[in-house]
Amino acid sequence: MSGEASTTGEVIPNELEGETNIGDTVLEIENKDETSDAITEMEEKEEEEDCISIDPAIIEKLSIGTLGHYLPNLQKSKSSLNEILQNQGILIETIQQEKTKFEECKAMEDLIETMAQAKKYYAKLTNIRKDMQSLSERSFKLKKRALKLQQQKAKEEMQREQQREREQDRERMLTAKVAKKTSEVS
Template sequence: MMSDMGEVGSAEIQLRIEKEVSEDTIDFSKAVEKLAEGLLSICQPPLEQVRKELFELTSKQEALLAQMQLENKKIHETIEDIDLNDMFAAVKVYQGKLALIRKEMINIHERTYKLKKRALRLQQIKQKEALNKEQQREQELRREQELIGRSTK
């Protein structure tokens, strides 16, 4: 009988051990699930924010890329426009001509200024000479009148 009791007791112990092991296994799986949920609840909001910001950045970069391609296309069309290139060449030629005309006008202005100044100076000299001649005539007339007045007395 003892051996039957020992076998029954060992079977009960083994059942308890298996039950505890199975409960521990269940507890570990629950613990793993809870840890995973906790880790996700901690890490998920910042990761979602980062994903959202990366999406915004990517969309903005795509928009900028599209704008840059459009501007590049416009620039190439402008460069390839033959009429516009001809116009720019003509503008350069006319700018050169305009610069030459401007230099000539400045030169002519300086020369006319000098001529006017010289003419004014010559006019003043002639006026002084005319005034001096007039004064000399008056003096000669006075002398003649004095001489005539003395000779009649």
């Protein structure tokens, strides 16, 4: 029977009596038995030391009354602690899930940053490729122009050389004619 015992030995019904289950009642009875056994042993030792005899029935009733007074609060505390532990477990699991989400979010941010860098480097590569192609075309045009200039210079040089040869031939012819006249006169 659960409830509070008064100092007169009456049993006062517990307010939570309808809420207790069989397991709690069994635990309560076992706790009462263990507690009363421990109290009885302590009291027997004290009795032997003090040589005062106290009726075990009174001790039993006082123990039951004390337990009846404190047990409901202890049971409430126990259920509160169990609820707190359960909530703590849920909170730990939730925090771990949030941590995982945060890590995934961080990984996603890193991936986005890497993709942005890849895009930037691709644009730079494209610009370098265009610059290289432009330089290659300019180089080809410069080589072509240099070749034309070289050919034109060679042609001009050849024309000058031919002009000199013609002038030298003309001078020789003029000089030779003059020489023939002098030889004819003699």
